[in-house]
Amino acid sequence: MRARAARRRRDDRGGLSLELVLLAPVFVMFLMLLAAAGRVVDAKSQIDGAARDAARAASIARSAGDAEAYAGRAAARSLAGHHWCRGGPQVVTDTGQWGPGGRVTVTVTCTVDLGDLAFLGLPGSRTFTGDAVAPIDTYTYRGTDGPPEDAP
Numbered sequence: 625m626r627a628r629a630a631r632r633r634r635d636d637r638g639g640l641s642l643e644l645v646l647l648a649p650v651f652v653m654f655l656m657l658l659a660a661a662g663r664v665v666d667a668k669s670q671i672d673g674a675a676r677d678a679a680r681a682a683s684i685a686r687s688a689g690d691a692e693a694y695a696g697r698a699a700a701r702s703l704a705g706h707h708w709c710r711g712g713p714q715v716v717t718d719t720g721q722w723g724p725g726g727r728v729t730v731t732v733t734c735t736v737d738l739g740d741l742a743f744l745g746l747p748g749s750r751t752f753t754g755d756a757v758a759p760i761d762t763y764t765y766r767g768t769d770g771p772p773e774d775a776p
Contacts, residue, residue, distance in 0.1 A: 653744065656741065656744055657744055659741075660738065660741045660744060660746055663708070663736075663738070663741075664736070664738075664750070667706075667708060667709075667734070667736045667752055668752050668754070670702075670703060670706060671703070671709075671713070671732055671733075671734050671752045671753070671754040672754040672756070673702060673754075674698075674699045674702035674703050674713060674732045674734075674754060675699070675730050675731065675732040675754035675755055675756040676754075676756040676758075677698045677699065677701075677702045678694075678695040678696070678698040678699040678702070678715060678717075678730040678732060678756065679695065679728060679729070679730040679756035679757060679758035680698070680756075680758050681694040681695055681697070681698035682694050682695040682698075682717055682719075682728045682730055682758065683727075683728050683758035683759065683760050683761070684761075684764075688719035688722045691717055691719050691722070691728055692715075692717040692719065695715050695717045695728075695730045696715045696717075699713045699715045699730070699732045700712060700713060700715075703734065708736050708737050709734040709735070709736065710734075710735045710736070710737050710749060711735060712734075713732050713733065713734045714732070714733045714734070715730065715731070715732055715733075716730070716731045716733075717729070717730050718730070718731075721760075722760065723760065724760065724761070724762045724763070724764070725759075725760065725762045726759075726760045727757050727758065727759050727760060728757070728758055728760060729755065729756070729757045730755070730756050730757075730758075731753060731754070731755050732753070732754045732755075732756075733751060733752070733753045733754075734751070734752055735749050735750070735751045735752075736749060736750050736751070736752060737749050738750055
């Protein structure tokens with residue numbers, strides 16, 4: 625009886641090590657997947673923020689042409705510290721409703737590099753888009769609005 629119990633105890637030796645060897649890679653992959661999800665959420669948030677900054681910068685411009693330039697610079701400056709935006713941000717500024725009481729719409733598109741996480745089954749890159757709308761002040765004179773009423 626004692627021999628049988630000793631043999632049973634001996635057969636269970638190393639079982640925990642085997643479980644650890646089998647489960648450790650799964651746990652590491654889960655952590656890497658969480659890191660990838662964090663990167664995706666951060667990238668989307670940063671791109672949305674860049675679109676808001678660009679729309680606000682465009683809304684204070686004096687002309688539609690300046691609005692496009694201001695929006696491009698603001699988006700680039702907002703994403704300057706992030707090296708994951710492949711090729712820099714692409715900025716599209718819609719000034720179709722330009723004028724007092726109108727609005728300006730800015731769309732920022734960025735291709736985020738996920739190549740270092742491709743072994744998880746993720747694509748090598750993913751394109752994110754952020755949109756923002758900003759109102760144009762009704763009482764601010766702009767060069768395209770015509771001359772002010774008190775002009776000679």
